[in-house]
Amino acid sequence: MKKEKISVIVTLYNRLEYARNIIFSLLHQTLMIDELVFADDGSKDDVADVIKDLVDRCPFEIKVVYQEDIGFRLARSRNNGARVATGDFLIFLDQDVIMPNDFIEEVFRAKKEKRIVFVRGYLTTEEQKNEIQKSIDFKYNYNKIYSIVYNKEAEEGFSKLVKKDILYKWLYKFKLRSRGAKIVGLMFALYKKDYVELNGFDDNYKGWGKEDDDFCNRFYKYNGDIYPLNLEKYLLHMYHPFSKTKEDSPNEEYYQKRKKEISIKNYKAENGYFNSVDKDKSWLKIIK
Numbered sequence: 001m002k003k004e005k006i007s008v009i010v011t012l013y014n015r016l017e018y019a020r021n022i023i024f025s026l027l028h029q030t031l032m033i034d035e036l037v038f039a040d041d042g043s044k045d046d047v048a049d050v051i052k053d054l055v056d057r058c059p060f061e062i063k064v065v066y067q068e069d070i071g072f073r074l075a076r077s078r079n080n081g082a083r084v085a086t087g088d089f090l091i092f093l094d095q096d097v098i099m100p101n102d103f104i105e106e107v108f109r110a111k112k113e114k115r116i117v118f119v120r121g122y123l124t125t126e127e128q129k130n131e132i133q134k135s136i137d138f139k140y141n142y143n144k145i146y147s148i149v150y151n152k153e154a155e156e157g158f159s160k161l162v163k164k165d166i167l168y169k170w171l172y173k174f175k176l177r178s179r180g181a182k183i184v185g186l187m188f189a190l191y192k193k194d195y196v197e198l199n200g201f202d203d204n205y206k207g208w209g210k211e212d213d214d215f216c217n218r219f220y221k222y223n224g225d226i227y228p229l230n231l232e233k234y235l236l237h238m239y240h241p242f243s244k245t246k247e248d249s250p251n252e253e254y255y256q257k258r259k260k261e262i263s264i265k266n267y268k269a270e271n272g273y274f275n276s277v278d279k280d281k282s283w284l285k286i287i288k
Contacts, residue, residue, distance in 0.1 A: 007087025039081030042069025200273030209249025
């Protein structure tokens with residue numbers, strides 16, 4: 001049987017030192033990926049320059065797909081990444097994630113057609129983030145990194161969130177809830193053919209918010225399953241200050257309109273993977 005190819009797609013915007021963290025994480029996985037795609041939403045600097053000393057150590061392909069910096073366009077950036085990815089199975093990550101060593105293997109094991117696998121991440125404090133950043137290098141000792149943030153109370157609180165996601169999944173399955181768990185944009189994974197069938201993310205979502213909810217709504221109408229994965233050690237989400245731009249989403253009106261329109265016969269994005277609403281070009285750089 002042909003081995004299914006794994007592509008990891010990391011959305012980027014500035015803070016490019018986190019791209020190095022991603023590579024250190026991936027080099028120490030129990031299951032090696034085939035391809036790493038950085039989907040850059042118009043960073044000021046070139047990530048290729050930031051990671052150039054790491055490239056020769058990577059046994060996987062590395063690509064960067066860029067688009068102009070004309071506002072927050074996460075949906076389009078994800079579509080750019082998926083479009084150039086050659087993997088059968090796509091794992092989407094935010095740039096500020098730290099992964100346990102068995103992360104890729106556990107996600108890949110949970111895969112299924114018409115299924116989104118997602119994992120929550122624990123948000124570190126600013127002090128923890130700074131300490132973690134000092135600890136990350138080629139050796140990448142995740143147990144050491146994890147010990148910086150671990151405390152029993154935090155883990156119990158985090159576990160409750162995961163259990164709630166799992167409960168929502170089963171309530172939905174038995175038709176006791178209108179939809180199941182929602183994906184967390186920090187990390188989710190699915191087969192590329194399912195992503196393509198939905199026409200990817202809706203490019204009409206610009207500015208922060210609602211693109212993930214829209215994708216969920218359409219995936220459920222596609223008769224898809226959203227699967228919350230509970231890891232032994234959770235993902236770490238590096239601290240960043242809360243942006244005031246995230247208090248209200250500029251997409252609320254469009255989201256409510258689309259929510260009413262989405263159905264089992266109308267689950268594709270209006271503009272997305274095949275037909276971007278924006279006409280500015282994206283461009284690809286093959287690093288390795």
